[in-house]
Amino acid sequence: MTDDNGGLRWGVVGTGGIAHSFVEGLRATPTARVTAVGSRTRERAEEFADAWGIPERHGSYADLAESPEVDAVYVATPHPWHHPNTLTCLNAGKHVLVEKPMAMNALQVAEMVAAARDNDRFLMEAMWTRYLPASRLVRDLVGDGAIGEVSWISAEFGSNVPYDPDHRIFNADLGGGALLDLGVYPLALASQYLGELTVVGATRQLSPDRMVDTHTTVLVRGENGGTGSLVCSSRTTLPNRAVLAGSGGWLEIPHFWAATGVVLHRDGREPEEFHRPFRANGYEYEAEEVARRVAAGERESPDMPWAESLRLARLTDRIRDMGGLVYSPATVKAVPLG
Structure with a gap:
């Protein structure tokens, strides 16, 4: 599911400030690239994609989750949408890095972890601090x-x-x-x-x-x-x-x-x-952790495991x-x- 140079093809769910920061950091990782962005509206997706030169633009999160050009998704929507957006992406077979807090409560986090396990996908809360x-x-x-x-x-x-x-x-x-x-x-x-x-x-x-x-x-x-x-x-x-x-x-x-x-x-x-x-803005390190674990066939990070998010x-x-x-x-x- 990775591109020719061995790095992950990323999709970005959400177009707010932290999504821009993540893409900026990702550019310091030569083997990774952003291939798609999804937003609630096509207009927002187009604007974000134009700013970063991203080829795929989706007017819904579900459409991005189904893209065959995406291996891993960064969920950067407001807190209440972390849970549904993550479930959508995991159930579509994507690995997921989801912004903190992982969800609104422990029940939602448990459901996200269960979905990652059921779909055999990588899932991590984006506690970027731990990887600096x-x-x-x-x-x-x-x-x-x-x-x-x-x-x-x-x-x-x-x-x-x-x-x-x-x-x-x-x-x-x-x-x-x-x-x-x-x-x-x-x-x-x-x-x-x-x-x-x-x-x-x-x-x-x-x-x-x-x-x-x-x-x-x-x-x-x-x-x-x-x-x-x-x-x-x-x-x-x-x-x-x-x-x-x-x-x-x-x-x-x-x-x-x-x-x-x-x-x-x-x-x-x-x-x-x-x-x-930092080599860039700091977000590059958590993205590299995702790539390392996925390449090794692992489904969680030992520095930010599912049990810690729960x-x-x-x-x-x-x-x-x-x-x-x-x-x-x-x-x-x-x-x-x-």
């Missing part, structure tokens, strides 16, 4: 014992977005809220280094219509006894860094979700700075439940917070 050179360095440093056993993690991701009820991040019908858009990054980091997480407590601030969270703080405890303080915000600009602390020192990761550098603080030593810039979905479900926010899979509507 700086993130791999952090993993290696922790694995080598540079800071001892990790016992505490702090991570925050916040940006001051002017309130607009029609903006996607404030619109409940589009799966809005700081937790799903931004909070998945701190949660994923804590899960990676603390193991299975228990939510000890959570607090939130709400949008003026009380339909979505705009600032959420979560305290977690890991299976190894470590703890974490995790914050996300759509109304406040935060320091936007992560700290992993252990028995022998700590790691500081500025802009940890898109990291290009790491500072290692070993007890009793001067700080050591490491720089790991674990993260259950976490966000639990955090939302604590605040009374419920997204309905059938109607993609949200119940107002109390």
Whole structure:
């Protein structure tokens, strides 16, 4: 199913900003190419395809899924459509990289995983952070014992977005809220280094219509006894860094979700700075991971396996439940917070 030079032929579902970023990153991968794009309208598909020189343009996602010129699909639609779009592509025999969060709740994620298994297709949540050179360095440093056993993690991701009820991040019908858009990054980091997480407590601030969270703080405890303080915000600009602390020192990761550098603080030593810039814009690394696993006949990535996506979905479900926010899979509507 791959093209002549051994790379994947990609189809892109959705034409928003992150779809443009993905295609930009993919261009740094010589063996990959984008052969098709699908949108809700033919006009949007044509505009995106013209911008990137993509040959196939489809006015529906289902049409793209049936294209014989596509091996793998990147799903870049708003959160509530991740589930149906992914099922459509998997059932059409395509491998799928789907944007985070993988779906609106754990039930939907479980259905997506089942479809990948039933169709013998690759499926991965696009947690691009885990494949960045700086993130791999952090993993290696922790694995080598540079800071001892990790016992505490702090991570925050916040940006001051002017309130607009029609903006996607404030619109409940589009799966809005700081937790799903931004909070998945701190949660994923804590899960990676603390193991299975228990939510000890959570607090939130709400949008003026009380339909979505705009600032959420979560305290977690890991299976190894470590703890974490995790914050996300759509109304406040935060320091936007992560700290992993252990028995022998700590790691500081500025802009940890898109990291290009790491500072290692070993007890009793001067700080050591490491720089790991992107080859393009960072999205190239997750695309290359998909290609590697597909070429090897594998159906999930060991760095972002299906079990991890299920674990993260259950976490966000639990955090939302604590605040009374419920997204309905059938109607993609949200119940107002109390």
